[in-house]
Amino acid sequence: MHSFECRVYYEDTDLAGIVYYANYLKFIERARSEWVRSLGIDQAQLKADTGVVFAVRHLTADYLIPAKFDDQLTILTEVLDAKGARMVLDQRVLRGDAVLFDARVTLVAIGANGAPARLPQALRAALA
Numbered sequence: 001m002h003s004f005e006c007r008v009y010y011e012d013t014d015l016a017g018i019v020y021y022a023n024y025l026k027f028i029e030r031a032r033s034e035w036v037r038s039l040g041i042d043q044a045q046l047k048a049d050t051g052v053v054f055a056v057r058h059l060t061a062d063y064l065i066p067a068k069f070d071d072q073l074t075i076l077t078e079v080l081d082a083k084g085a086r087m088v089l090d091q092r093v094l095r096g097d098a099v100l101f102d103a104r105v106t107l108v109a110i111g112a113n114g115a116p117a118r119l120p121q122a123l124r125a126a127l128a
Contacts, residue, residue: 002038002077004031008067018066024101025059028091031075032105039126051112052120057086058106065100067093073100082127085109085116 006027014020036043036054047053067073074094081088086108093101111117 002035004075008071057108061103
């Protein structure tokens with residue numbers, strides 16, 4: 001399981017002073033990018049070498065407790081399944097021990113032509 005820390009800035013909040021719902025998607029995207037980086041994979045280099053990029057195919061989310069300005073958040077990323085051209089991840093946003101947001105994210109690897117591509121060998125090896 002990968003852990004990523006971030007702080008809630010004023011720009012992340014709405015008129016009510018809580019994190020605007022779409023910004024949770026930005027938080028988990030950043031956490032996924034840092035997770036891939038922590039596996040030793042440079043996504044820009046991967047694209048340059050193989051043409052493969054990752055795209056969100058499906059996402060379900062539960063907004064449980066609102067985050068607020070200046071909260072310190074932890075985003076946890078856990079691989080639930082990875083095979084073929086897809087990965088399923090569980091991503092949770094926490095403040096301390098409280099789960100604020102929970103998402104199940106299905107990612108697909110796609111080639112330069114936009115068609116599904118097998119998950120890159122470097123990623124499969126890192127997950128093994």
